[in-house]
Amino acid sequence: MSDTAIVQTKSLTKTYGDKNRVNRVDLHVEEGEIYGFLGPNGAGKTTTLKMLLGLIKPSEGSIKIFGESLSKSRPSILMRTGSLIESPSYYGHLTGLENMRVMQRLRNVPDRNVDEALRIVRLENHKNKKAEQYSLGMKQRLGIAMALLAFPKLLILDEPTNGLDPAGIGEIRELIKSLPARYGMTILLSSHLLTEIEQIATSVGIISDGNLMFQGKLDSLRAKGRSSIYLKTGDNLTAHRLLLAQGYSPAKGDNQLDFDYLEDDDVAEINRLLVTYGIPVTRIGEKSKNLEDIFLELTGKERSL
Template identity: 70%
Template sequence: MQAIVSTRGLSKRYGSSYSVENIDLLVEEGEIYGFLGPNGAGKSTTLKMILGLAQPTEGSVTVFGKELAKHRRLILSQTGSLIESPSYYGHLTGLENMRVVQRLRNVPGSHVREALKIVRLEQQQNKKVSQYSLGMKQRLGIAMALLASPKLLVLDEPTNGLDPAGIGEIRELIKSLPQRLGMTVLISSHLLSEIEQIATSVGIIHQGKMLFQGKLDRLRNESHPTIAIKTSRNPMAHSLLAAQGLTPILQDGFLRLSHLTDAQVARINRELLAADIDVLRIVEHKKSLESLFLELTGKERSL
């Protein structure tokens, strides 16, 4: 896979403290890359440096195989972005706002119609943007970002402040872009459950440092599922399993074990029954992406 975005040692320092420190980010062609972290983690600052909106203190940014510092205009001509919140003229209609961006980007008028269709704003295009709902304004911002048919789309918290229906609309839209338009999407969010539903790869940032980067499946595999076994004689079952070199933890009426294969679980079940210990329940607990995030950061905190 070709790298669409890559950074090396990317850092941003304000005074003596780092907002972003030594970030090596890699976004491959055709993927939806979820950039995760709590508010204030450094997500927006990183995206701004990738777009040339903020000057790195240290490090480099490469987009489409070209250094941003040397080829910024060329790179931005193939990039669409929505950072923090959409910009628009409230007294103009959605269509008029799109025409303004069309002239700035120097693209054909057909692109306006197509972009409005993609974000499902055709029916509201002649309505003043000041009368749009928050979700409609977000979709208009994405339409503006799509106007020049970019190869790379950068979205910073695109579902911020939306109700569940609006979040669902934006999520389905983003999911369709790589296959429908051949785009690569880099999206930041603190809504971990949302990223889990759309991203193919993730990067987790906390206090300006990258804690994890890779395919979503690899992140899930970082934490092995726990097997919880409830028996009719838990203390006796605990002793039996401990004698076999296992380390069960008795918690909430269950014996919990990790790093077990299916064959091991089946064997444990047979041995408990052979010892006249009834197995009442066997449950597999898999950690959600949010649980893994909290485990990585070591903090039980609001996201």
């Protein structure tokens, strides 16, 4: 295992019955990263995060956090870790501030931490309202404030924008992006929202059916999405037959011919070839794959996650 990783697992596995909910996952989260743990619902994200916090015992594998074994140093590790897993825990009959005071006593942090955490999630004007009267989004903000209370070195968030409106999602996104530089935090957050991970993460892990399909820098993932080329002609059927005979492999799309990838020289040659045979080329276009397209290729999942 690496000595520089904040979070590192080796062959992490959780089995229920004869089903591996998490299957030999090797996570690697470096200090200062925002690591996006991406996958559809039921892929194994929450189970993995629970194992990192010692809430679930792994069936196999090992976990190191801050270079220490979780099984041997869990109290020490948790003192430097903040988390929000699944839905926030709170006392409904207490105000937001009173809930924060309860957590303050557990974490043994000063009053200024309470004020700062409430300010960061924009609950300072609602702190005297009972938590049971909070909207779903406000409850989510309270949970994030509790996770931030000790300003931990590692912050683990499970679907942190759940229940927030678009404006709230934007605010939490900007908050999370600011934490590494502002407070020296490393962030590990899960999401099934592909666009959110694309906008916030520096590194990403994609999990599907318990298997880690990709792990690395977001730029490396984007590099997998080489642009495809599409071609429209005055006679797509004849153009398709001609290009096949010349060794190209176009696919017939909706009123166009699609190519997985072509170098510029190939595009020029195809254009010259078609014009030479009297087939007018009406349009040549390029389509770039976004993170969702690459995700679907890696996991084979439907678009409705």
